Amino acid sequence: MNVAKPNSYRSGPDDRGHFGIFGGRFVAETLMPLILDLEKAYTAAKADPTFQTEMNGYLTHYVGRPSPLYFAERLTEHLGGAKIYLKREELNHTGSHKVNNVLGQIMLARRMGKKRIIAETGAGQHGVATATLCARFGLECVVYMGAVDVERQQPNVIRMEMLGATVVPVQSGTRTLKDAMNEALRDWVTNVHNTFYCIGTVAGPHPYPTLVRDFQSIIGNETRTQMQEVEGRLPDSLVACIGGGSNAMGLFHPFLDDPSVEIFGVEAAGHGLTQLHAASIAGGRPGVLHGNRTYLLMDADGQIQDAHSISAGLDYPGIGPEHSWLHEIGRVNYLSATDDEALAAFQLLSRLEGIIPALEPAHAIAKVMELAPKRPRDHLMVVNLSGRGDKDVPQVGDILRGKSK
């Protein structure tokens, strides 16, 4: 594709929320005034130093940041190529990167005087982070979760309920993340007067993709500083898994204008790209869903297709609009990993490093297993370890036992 290269890859979106042709505000009229309010509130918060100071306090003392940048020595030795660093987002309070964004949005909701928070969740990590901060700030919390995901991510359902949230199993459509998002939007349209919609990834109508990206950029900003401290230079490559793309965007964005840094996003290839999968860039094309134009899995009539991934957090037929743009403009390489590759990576990291990853970042590790051996020993590769695997232990245990039988 012939797209003119911009002066900076970091200046988007425009004032209408567009990254190239992607993004925008494709929502029902009922929601439009709320989205405009949110944009105003976010602009004001960004300009208010007390907002950042307060957030930094919680990031340090409640979330536990900065998260370590850890040299994975045995994984590096095993693969025999690039020097692999793990950005340890799984050590955050609540066990994933999702909390970075939720903290920011909950603080915005508080500024806007909203008392009721709704969220969609796939793996349950965003739901747990939202339930956690709602507990911390005394806010009502309702989490929409596809009925299929309620089944396969039971530990997180129980956690959310313990934290005082109401988990609503969504029975419509494919009963996964996409339908949870539909249902959250329906709730929002109905309860506009008191409700804040806390979106869990860099998708949805403008300004969500931007504000989620900004709150997650702490991942990449810390990585820059930490790599400078240990190696005295920038990393050579970055790898992250992509559901909607928030952990990836958080790591990537601060490096987009450093041409020496190679960047890889990893989508979920499910059973394989010719079968059921969730790789919207590899297998989709631009369309409009959930408030933005982006790459989507759909049929010839524009009907959204079912995604499939072993990982509930990647089981979504779309991707954040800024990723679609970075793909078209060629700044980021989008790869994909199958269910089986992710399972193998899940086990490898557990055995070699004593770190059980979530199934989502196991997809990123799976591609590191391919990329790292082809790179020289002095190549510095950073993988976003976006979450820990506790929530997946029952599901993976069943699969492995079933397989070994």
Add this chain to the structure above:
Amino acid sequence: MTTRIDTRFAELKKAGRSAFVTYVMAGDPDLATSLDIVKALPKAGADVIELGIPFTDPMADGPSIQAAGLRALKNGMTLKKTLGLVRDFRKDDNVTPLVLMGYYNPIYIYGVDKFLADAKTAGVDGLIIVDLPPEEDDELCIPALKAGLNFIRLATPTTDDKRLPAVLANTSGFVYYVSIAGITGAAAADANAVGEAVARIKRHTKLPICVGFGIRTPEAARGIAEKADGSVVGTALVDALKNSLDAEGRATAKTVNAVAELTAALAQGVKGAKVAAE
């Protein structure tokens, strides 16, 4: 440009009567039955027909209309076939206004220019696209107006006086006032609150104002007809259709009549309304 919508509302105004607008889903439960239903609507008293374009992810619709769309899709309905349905309907009805209502993605994928040309040829008069607010007017609204189709916008309880001019700017045909903040099939709005909202919108536009969401019975339709230029009923008709299906979700001998009878009853309600003096 005058569309069938403009003509119909002018006639109704002369007759001193509020419009009755029906919504059904194209292809629900199958293409042939759906065509028979659409043909039966004007005879049963529908003044304007809204025809839903099936979509997998209707974010502003409640369970009834979601299910209707999925029934249609399961039986192979597409946007192309929806336009075919309109063409067949137009073979013996060249006066009843017909508006397509749905979500943007199927149209975007069909191709905006081709869609507008094909819709115009088929005999579509207007479009209601739920997820295209004025902020995205360049996508479809402006091209639709150029192609000679009405673009009917939704105004909602959250559309305040400051925002109304933007919402009304490129609206034509009529204004669809969504009487509640919510999804289709939700609770009904209070007729007095609707009256105030309609009066508020009328201060900004000369277009007819139809009210929908939550109207299910002839009594409710009459109440709204006394306050507005039209009332829209969708979920109740879709539910009547669904209740006539067999256990496998297929049409039965009762299906077309079930929708037509409820349409006739609702139309009686609207016609019994005492229309407010302008």
